[in-house]
Amino acid sequence: MKERKLIRLAGFDYTSSRYYFFTICVKDHTNTFGKIENRSMQLSCNGYIAIEQWYWLGRQYPYIDLIAFVIMPDHIHGIIHINADYYNNCVGNGRDRSLHHIIIYVKYSYSQKNNKDYCIYKK
Numbered sequence: 001m002k003e004r005k006l007i008r009l010a011g012f013d014y015t016s017s018r019y020y021f022f023t024i025c026v027k028d029h030t031n032t033f034g035k036i037e038n039r040s041m042q043l044s045c046n047g048y049i050a051i052e053q054w055y056w057l058g059r060q061y062p063y064i065d066l067i068a069f070v071i072m073p074d075h076i077h078g079i080i081h082i083n084a085d086y087y088n089n090c091v092g093n094g095r096d097r098s099l100h101h102i103i104i105y106v107k108y109s110y111s112q113k114n115n116k117d118y119c120i121y122k123k
Contacts, residue, residue: 014099017084019067022103024076031073041071050076061102062086 014020026032033047043051050071058066063086067079082099 015082015084017082019079019081020099021077021079022099024078024103024107026074029074033071033073033076035073041073043071047071054078057102064102 032044033050034041034043036042041047051069054066054069054076057064057080063083065081065083067081068077069079070077080099080102
């Protein structure tokens with residue numbers, strides 16, 4: 001198995017009030033979220049799930065602001081703002097507030113969705 005390169009800045013506080021850009025890629029870069037036709041993104045059922053998860057972030061973590069979201073066939077980009085002033089008074093431990101924790105939870109929750117049921121529901 002190929003060893004992954006650590007991309008986080010050592011010693012940086014990822015719970016601090018800042019804007020954060022992130023990218024989540026699909027394993028093996030398959031076109032899981034849809035395809036591009038006539039210069040327009042055509043979402044698959046998994047693409048709709050990814051959008052649902054983006055809005056879920058704002059409901060699950062009231063101390064983040066959803067700034068921007070772009071979905072591509074094999075990856076997504078997002079920008080969020082973490083509001084430390086809000087969570088310093090209202091939220092549990094620091095681990096729960098970190099960017100790393102938020103992204104891990106999104107990946108986990110996406111993998112737990114029943115795609116077939118969701119696709120039937122969307123139609």
